[in-house]
Amino acid sequence: MMFETVAVIGLGYIGLPTAAVLASRKVRVIGVDVNQDTVATINRGEIHIVEPDLDMLVHASVTEGYLHATTEMQPAKAFLIAVPTPFKDGHKPDLSFIEQACRALAPVLEKGNLVVLESTSPVGTTEKVAQWLAELRSDLSFPQQAGEHSDIRLAHCPERVLPGRVLHELVHNDRVIGGMTEKCSKVAAQLYQLFVQAECVLTDVRSAEMCKLAENSFRDINIAFANELATICEQLSIDPWALIALANRHPRVNILQPGPGVGGHCIAIDPWFIVDAAPEQARLIRQAREINDRRPDQVVETIKQIVTQWSVEHSGRPATVAFLGLSYKANIDDLRASPALAIVNRMAAESAIRVIAVEPYLDTAPAALSSAVRFSSLGEAVGVADIVVLLVAHDAFKSLETLKQERHLVLDICGALK
Structure with missing residues (x-):
């Protein structure tokens, strides 16, 4: 044809x-x-x-x-x-x-x-x-x-x-x-x-539809394991990044890297299509989705605790917090269902902090960003921040020597500096 x-x-x-x-x-x-x-x-x-x-x-x-x-x-x-x-x-x-x-x-x-x-x-x-x-x-x-x-x-x-x-x-x-x-x-x-x-692999229409859903559910489940492991490690005072590096030395283990959650138009959505079609059978798929959906809440609580501790140590002065990254994954501009964007907007509602956001793949502040957030360049944000939170592992963030200065309190949620 x-x-x-x-x-x-x-x-x-x-x-x-x-x-x-x-x-x-x-x-x-x-x-x-x-x-x-x-x-x-x-x-x-x-x-x-x-x-x-x-x-x-x-x-x-x-x-x-x-x-x-x-x-x-x-x-x-x-x-x-x-x-x-x-x-x-x-x-x-x-x-x-x-x-x-x-x-x-x-x-x-x-x-x-x-x-x-x-x-x-x-x-x-x-x-x-x-x-x-x-x-x-x-x-x-x-x-x-x-x-x-x-x-x-x-x-x-x-x-x-x-x-x-x-x-x-x-x-x-x-x-x-x-x-x-x-x-x-x-x-x-x-x-x-x-x-x-x-290769173009031919199959029936329902198998083709289910194939994509299965692929993304597989990835979602593996991300959920990494995120749940990170939450457990934080509770037990263990560095999750170091632990995963150790575990991955096993020849048959390949744990993924944890992050602030799962976003985008595929992995954060597609597993729900399976759950909707077979709610009684898709128990593991549902559980993984719920774990990854809860991850931003856990990150917000961790940031709040750090901000509160910093404020106490600095006579109650409100902290200036720079959040690095708004997209749902590294090195793209896509904000769809981004957990990083959701975390920044939630933190902007806190009266005890000043929030700055950096997204090197956007020239201007996105419409979805809270008006309470100051959209800034990387250099400016790091220069004025008391606390720096890395949410997206953009390449631009991976060699920030200025973050190693003692005046910065750094929270690396995505492993950008690991």
Whole structure:
């Protein structure tokens, strides 16, 4: 099948890099997003997110005419849906963005089109996409109606990339592709083979959906062990970083590094999709999620104790506390579900301290940051702080010789200085 034109719906941390990589293969890509500012930025050949080398790729793709962004859906041979899949109250999956994407693309669907859901989704979501589209386009046949002979092909191919290495991993990571029929899987694989140099592994649609959830739940459980171990070590006056380094000398042990919690749009959310689908069976997965969700509370309490002790030792004077890092992980600008940001905002509500925040990957204070927080450069913050709290292990923080001065009280939550 020829894919002269591909529409990528959702131009965020996954959609835009995918669109740019496809465009670099001389495929005409229509990028669709509801945010007019995002569309205008891309059409200037610029980007609205931080990802190494993405700016050059987008600029080249736009300049050469292979990538164009718009707020209006247009006809294409294939449609990739890469919109958010958050959860609602009670950790219930919110599929409204996917449904909106289906309503937008349904009017331009044509016989022979391929629709691929890339958004990480609960098991059964791709089948819901097929149902929604069938209800909107009764003139076309879909896999649940016509099987291998359907007019429209549907598949799920979850992204599995690491922020900061997205362009490399889009090309070099294996892709799991689950079609609603075998033909759907094979057609979807033809699309991904335009840019994926690793293996495209074909499976059924539900296995593909569950695979991504299982991957992130596995990681969440291992992070929960590290965070729980750190909490225990703090209670027993043991350096958790030194302990983990010792334990990892065992040839079959590889404990992860603890931190202030788990954020981002994948690990902090995806396990709840499994818990929602099988609440009685997903006991370990739920427990890990709860441990990681509690971790920011534990960090806040630790910081409060240190601040109180410092104030007592300095005749009741309010401490100036510099928090280093706001993103959910190192060396990116992504604040989605960031435990570091949540910790800073909670500490800003404390009347006994002055709070300064540093995020080297942002030029200005993010809208989600409390107005009580002073957004500052690294040098300025460290220069005036009484207490420095490292929340994110950005490379920029790892060689701060000034933190070793005796006047600084340093709390390294993320192991940046280890």
